[in-house]
Amino acid sequence: MNGRVSALQSLPGVGLAKKLLNRRMLRLFFRDKLTGLGTVLVLVTFFLAVAAPVLSPFPEDAYENVRVAERLQSPSAKHWFGTDRMGRDIFSRVLYGGRVTLFIALAVTLLSIAIGVPLGLVAGYYSGAIHEVIMRVADVFLAIPRIILALSLAAALGPNVPNVIVALSVSFWPRFTRIVEAETQSLRHELYIEASQSLGVSPVSILFRHIFVHTLPTIIVRGTLGIGFTILLAATLGFIGVGVSPPTPEWGLMIAESREYLPGTWWYALFPGLAIFLTVMGYILMGDSLRDAMDPRLRGIEG
Amino acid sequence: MEVRAFVFKRLVLLFPILFGLLLLVFVISRVVPADPAALLAGPMAGREQVESLRHQLGLDRPLYAQFLSYLVQLGKGDLGSSLYSNRPVVEDLIARFPATMELTLVAMTLAIGLGIPLGTIAALRRNSMIDKGLTIFSVGGLSIASFWLGLMCQLFFGMYLNLLPIGGRIVGAPPTTVTGLYLLDSLITGSLGALWSSVVHLLLPGLTLSMPAIATIMRFTRSGVLDSLQRDYVLYERAMGLPERVVVVKYVLRNALNATIAQIGLIFGALLAGTVAIETVFDWPGLGLYAVSSILLFDYKAILGVTLISGITYVLVNLGVDILLVLIDPRGIRRQEA
Numbered sequence: 001m002n003g004r005v006s007a008l009q010s011l012p013g014v015g016l017a018k019k020l021l022n023r024r025m026l027r028l029f030f031r032d033k034l035t036g037l038g039t040v041l042v043l044v045t046f047f048l049a050v051a052a053p054v055l056s057p058f059p060e061d062a063y064e065n066v067r068v069a070e071r072l073q074s075p076s077a078k079h080w081f082g083t084d085r086m087g088r089d090i091f092s093r094v095l096y097g098g099r100v101t102l103f104i105a106l107a108v109t110l111l112s113i114a115i116g117v118p119l120g121l122v123a124g125y126y127s128g129a130i131h132e133v134i135m136r137v138a139d140v141f142l143a144i145p146r147i148i149l150a151l152s153l154a155a156a157l158g159p160n161v162p163n164v165i166v167a168l169s170v171s172f173w174p175r176f177t178r179i180v181e182a183e184t185q186s187l188r189h190e191l192y193i194e195a196s197q198s199l200g201v202s203p204v205s206i207l208f209r210h211i212f213v214h215t216l217p218t219i220i221v222r223g224t225l226g227i228g229f230t231i232l233l234a235a236t237l238g239f240i241g242v243g244v245s246p247p248t249p250e251w252g253l254m255i256a257e258s259r260e261y262l263p264g265t266w267w268y269a270l271f272p273g274l275a276i277f278l279t280v281m282g283y284i285l286m287g288d289s290l291r292d293a294m295d296p297r298l299r300g301i302e303g
Numbered sequence: 304m305e306v307r308a309f310v311f312k313r314l315v316l317l318f319p320i321l322f323g324l325l326l327l328v329f330v331i332s333r334v335v336p337a338d339p340a341a342l343l344a345g346p347m348a349g350r351e352q353v354e355s356l357r358h359q360l361g362l363d364r365p366l367y368a369q370f371l372s373y374l375v376q377l378g379k380g381d382l383g384s385s386l387y388s389n390r391p392v393v394e395d396l397i398a399r400f401p402a403t404m405e406l407t408l409v410a411m412t413l414a415i416g417l418g419i420p421l422g423t424i425a426a427l428r429r430n431s432m433i434d435k436g437l438t439i440f441s442v443g444g445l446s447i448a449s450f451w452l453g454l455m456c457q458l459f460f461g462m463y464l465n466l467l468p469i470g471g472r473i474v475g476a477p478p479t480t481v482t483g484l485y486l487l488d489s490l491i492t493g494s495l496g497a498l499w500s501s502v503v504h505l506l507l508p509g510l511t512l513s514m515p516a517i518a519t520i521m522r523f524t525r526s527g528v529l530d531s532l533q534r535d536y537v538l539y540e541r542a543m544g545l546p547e548r549v550v551v552v553k554y555v556l557r558n559a560l561n562a563t564i565a566q567i568g569l570i571f572g573a574l575l576a577g578t579v580a581i582e583t584v585f586d587w588p589g590l591g592l593y594a595v596s597s598i599l600l601f602d603y604k605a606i607l608g609v610t611l612i613s614g615i616t617y618v619l620v621n622l623g624v625d626i627l628l629v630l631i632d633p634r635g636i637r638r639q640e641a
Contacts, residue, residue: 034438140323144614145576148594152328152610155598156335156342232448236580239450240595255451262454263462273451281446288442 038285045279049098056092064247072265082267085257090267094275096249101279104165105230109223111169116176117219121207123177124184135181138174146171147233154242164243168230179222183215217294221287228283235276251276306633310626317622324614325377329370332607333362345386345601382611383604385597392608395593400612401483402472403589406581407574408484409509414516414570419563421517422524423556429529437521444518450580453511457584460507467507470586473500508585512577516570523566527559534558561632568624572617 053059057078067087075082081090123134141149149171157163187193188211196206237243238252246253251272258268336342340357348356357363361372376383382392425437461469468474478488478497486505489497531537532555540550582591590609597605 034442136319136323139320140327143320143324143618144327144610145572145617147576147579148610148613151579151594151598152331152606153335155603155606156331228446232446235448236450239448239580240583240598242598252448252450255448255454259454263458266458269451269454269458273448273455276448276451277443277446280448281442284442284446 034285035289038282038289041278041282042286045098045275045282046102048095049102052092052095052099056089056095058089058092059096061088061092062096062249072261072268074265075267081271082265084254084268085261090254090271093249093254094251094271097251097254097272097275098279100161100244100248100250101231101234101276104161104168104234105227107165108168108172108230108234109226111165112172112226113176113219113223115169116173117180117212117215119173120177120180121184121212121215124181125188125203125207125211131181134177138177141171141174142178144171147236150233150237151240151242154237159242159245161244161248164234164237167237168233172226172230175226176219176222179218180215183218184211187211187214217290221291221294224283224290225287228280228287231276231280231283306629309629313622313625317618320618321615324611324618325374326370328607328611328614329373331610332603333366333369342601342603343386345603382608385605386602387600392604395605396590396608396612399588399590399593402587403575403578403582403591405484405486406505406508406512406578406587406589407571409486409505410513410516410574410577411567411571413509413513414520414574415567417513418517418520419524419560422521422563423528423551423559425521426525426528426532426559427551437525441518441521444514444521447514448580449511449514449577450584452514453508453581453584456507456511468504469507470584472504472588473497474504475500508581508587511584512574512581515577516574519566519570519573520563523563524559527562528555531555531559561628564624564631565628568621571620571624575613575617 048055052062056062057080058065065086065088067083070079070083070087071085073079073083073087079089079091081094084090084093119134119138123131123138150167153167153170154164157167184207193206193210196210234243235250235252235255238250239256240252241256243252244250246257254272255269258265258272261268332343333339338353340353340360340362341348343360344353344356361369380393382396384391385395388395421437421440425434428434457469460467473485475496478485478494478501479492481488481491485497485501489495489501528551537550537555540554541547578587578589579591579594581587582589583595586592590612594606594609597603597609
């Protein structure tokens with residue numbers, strides 16, 4: 001256990017995590033095996049995506065490439081996951097697909113946090129018109145199921161990576177606004193906030209230095225889970241045909257392409273789907289563990 | 304009295320949301336695209352056609368005027384005509400709505416019917432192997448892409464084992480239309496053949512669609528039951544010697560399910576949206592398949608119609624759930640206001 005933690009400390013970004021999670025939280029975080037599995041999945045999929053150009057046996061297959069002689073081959077020592085309709089190596093494309101997918105999911109989550117959190121802070125801190133306007137606008141965006149809103153936006157914008165990011169963020173930011181607003185409202189009348197107000201601390205400073213810090217655990221938990229769900233949505237958009245366009249190696253798109261070759265070529269659909277499954281599972285397990293570690297209200301119950 | 308005021312307030316709040324919904328769909332169709340006329344005319348249209356359509360639809364007029372005439376059109380129940388079939392979009396939507404509703408309702412029933420018992424068992428056997436297994440199952444259910452699960456089930460049960468149909472709603476003549484829901488219609492008209500065929504066709508799409516919902520309900524039920532089990536009244540009831548079964552079913556579950564029930568509106572929305580991918584996989588002739596085939600044809604008005612109708616359905620279902628919760632337990636008013 002200690003070995004695992006100290007091995008992690010050498011990684012970048014862990015310094016920040018250490019500030020957020022004190023030692024007791026870390027112990028709780030790594031307590032059970034599922035947490036370990038989640039962390040391993042997140043780190044491994046991230047590493048595979050970053051190192052895809054080095055690890056892929058056929059990096060030239062990631063985008064456009066045709067090898068007619070090797071079309072639709074079943075998995076072999078040369079092509080671990082088989083080949084697709086163009087004769088491209090599916091293993092290489094699944095690795096590159098991780099790059100595309102993780103880039104989209106991280107960008108969407110960060111963008112949604114950047115838009116949603118400040119709005120939530122402001123809406124929760126002030127009452128009256130500004131609160132009403134922000135929250136009613138958020139309600140409208142929440143009134144359309146996320147995938148449908150993303151779908152009609154992506155269809156209006158056209159299929160490429162930046163547009164998918166916009167479409168998925170537009171449907172995601174209100175969720176952060178809503179939870180941050182609720183937390184801010186409950187913190188607003190705390191004694192230390194009222195004390196700061198009476199000392200003449202500026203609202204900006206109160207919001208970001210005092211209230212924002214307290215909403216961070218929630219944002220991190222929701223953000224981690226959100227990365228997982230965004231990967232699923234991005235893959236669904238790709239599958240439907242409004243996500244990124246070919247020849248971009250995207251998991252949902254690869255599964256869509258495989259459909260006309262079923263039932264003969266099971267490997268074509270199987271491996272991209274497994275990649276989605278394992279990656280998403282990593283973020284969901286990690287989000288759950290972060291919540292258990294950070295939220296003391298759940299600690300006694302869930303363990 | 305408090306209840307009536309709450310219901311009234313929620314109904315009044317419905318109007319700004321619906322108005323916002325219309326505005327949002329308007330913005331997506333007219334402001335987001337670089338050239339809405341080109342988008343609405345479809346990819347085959349020449350420049351002259353685009354220009355004449357621009358004038359015909361009034362897209363050269365100022366935006367507020369466009370919005371007003373769009374509202375007037377909607378007020379008449381007109382969503383425009385499909386570019387390809389030339390049929391009014393509203394007719395298409397009405398024809399396809401029951402198929403999606405049936406699939407969504409079946410998935411909802413499965414999710415509640417499986418999720419609540421499984422979540423309760425996990426909580427009662429906390430930290431046992433059963434609990435661990437169910438936790439893995441629920442995390443798996445949330446992590447799996449439902450369209451991929453559908454495809455794999457299709458491949459295995461449909462193509463390899465030849466046990467279940469791989470697509471469609473029914474084989475043979477559909478039952479006489481009463482509600483448009485084949486299960487209900489075949490029960491009403493008493494045609495057992497149609498009933499069996501509908502059930503068999505619903506099995507795979509229903510189960511794959513409900514997978515994430517089963518997982519969500521399991522998670523909420525588990526933590527709700529765990530929370531209730533620690534309350535003093537449970538200690539008291541146990542001390543009084545009430546049988547464990549009575550304590551759980553009669554007292555714990557009743558309190559534990561509040562959080563689960565509050566989620567049902569949200570889950571319904573997720574299921575409704577999930578039909579887009581599932582209907583594509585299983586060739587299910589509902590709104591989702593309609594939206595997807597419209598996207599492939601760049602039939603933009605149809606997509607907007609689906610967006611609008613799902614938004615409205617979702618808002619109304621959530622309103623219904625909120626009101627229902629308050630009617631069941633008026634203390635919920637304060638919870639919802641907070």
